[in-house]
Amino acid sequence: MDLGIKGRRAIVCASSRGLGRGTAEALAEAGVALTLNGRTADTLEETAENIRSRYGVEVKTVVCDVTTDEGRAALLRAEPNPDILINNAGGPPPGVWSDWGREEWEKAINSNMLTPILLATAVLPGMIQREWGRVVSITSGSVKAPIPQLGLSNSSRAGLTGFVAGTARQVAKHGVIMNNILPGQHDTDRVKSLMDSISKRENISVEDARARAQAANPRGRFGTAEEFGKIAAFLCSEHVGFMIGQNVLVDGGAFNSTMG
Numbered sequence: 001m002d003l004g005i006k007g008r009r010a011i012v013c014a015s016s017r018g019l020g021r022g023t024a025e026a027l028a029e030a031g032v033a034l035t036l037n038g039r040t041a042d043t044l045e046e047t048a049e050n051i052r053s054r055y056g057v058e059v060k061t062v063v064c065d066v067t068t069d070e071g072r073a074a075l076l077r078a079e080p081n082p083d084i085l086i087n088n089a090g091g092p093p094p095g096v097w098s099d100w101g102r103e104e105w106e107k108a109i110n111s112n113m114l115t116p117i118l119l120a121t122a123v124l125p126g127m128i129q130r131e132w133g134r135v136v137s138i139t140s141g142s143v144k145a146p147i148p149q150l151g152l153s154n155s156s157r158a159g160l161t162g163f164v165a166g167t168a169r170q171v172a173k174h175g176v177i178m179n180n181i182l183p184g185q186h187d188t189d190r191v192k193s194l195m196d197s198i199s200k201r202e203n204i205s206v207e208d209a210r211a212r213a214q215a216a217n218p219r220g221r222f223g224t225a226e227e228f229g230k231i232a233a234f235l236c237s238e239h240v241g242f243m244i245g246q247n248v249l250v251d252g253g254a255f256n257s258t259m260g
């Protein structure tokens with residue numbers, strides 16, 4: 001399917017690896033010019049070069065922490081008029097409610113709620129003026145069903161979800177479409193570190209932790225960044241013009257429900 005976005009311009013946050021990279025690759029395949037972001041120059045450049053050589057699209061890179069004011073300003077200097085914004089950043093660490101005080105809460109809220117809100121706020125006026133825009137925020141299945149050890153993620157992403165729910169309905173009439181994509185367990189560094197922490201906490205091997213988690217999923221495996229990226233790119237396509245403020249779960253069926 002032609003996504004109808006060839007020649008559009010995108011900022012893809014936290015995209016040197018993992019789900020951000022999967023999304024960047026699928027957008028590049030659709031002919032979108034990219035501004036990629038990561039915190040390590042070597043990894044980011046390697047990803048950018050790989051995407052340039054495979055898809056022949058323009059790829060800019062911005063080495064920065066997207067959760068800082070300076071990082072977001074640098075991204076917007078590199079791409080001041082994006083048609084597409086993919087909100088993404090690393091997730092908060094696991095723990096239990098009694099581990100977290102003001103500092104931990106402020107960090108999680110800054111990374112997974114305020115950062116995407118502030119970036120969207122910065123790019124929405126231009127999208128509204130040009131009467132076309134797509135803002136896709138990578139959140140988590142934890143928005144629909146809490147993951148007890150990821151309370152910082154459950155809570156901060158719920159705040160972002162509330163912002164998108166209301167704002168999507170305010171900007172839709174201008175051709176600006178906002179939706180969220182909710183990953184379940186995908187085989188990235190994030191899941192590797194979560195499996196490490198389960199292995200330590202429960203005194204089982206990492207292989208056993210992985211096997212158990214995969215067996216518990218109706219699909220019997222983790223998702224891949226590539227298949228996730230293609231769904232995220234579809235949410236940036238010309239075809240989602242009547243799809244407003246949705247939360248699209250990509251979790252292999254892990255969320256057990258008849259509807260919703």
Ligand code: NAD
Pocket residue numbers: 013014015016017018019020037038039040064065066067088089090091092138139140141182183184185186187188189190191
């Ligand atoms: P990841 O931790 O593997 O990170 C992917 C990339 O983002 C890395 O290249 C990393 O360097 C970069 N990055 C992280 N924080 C950054 C920052 N502050 N500034 C710039 N770059 C940054 O994550 P992932 O698995 O690709 O997941 C992406 C998001 O989706 C995370 O918020 C994660 O918590 C969430 N999520 C992931 C899963 C999963 O199974 N992988 C499930 C639910 C939610």
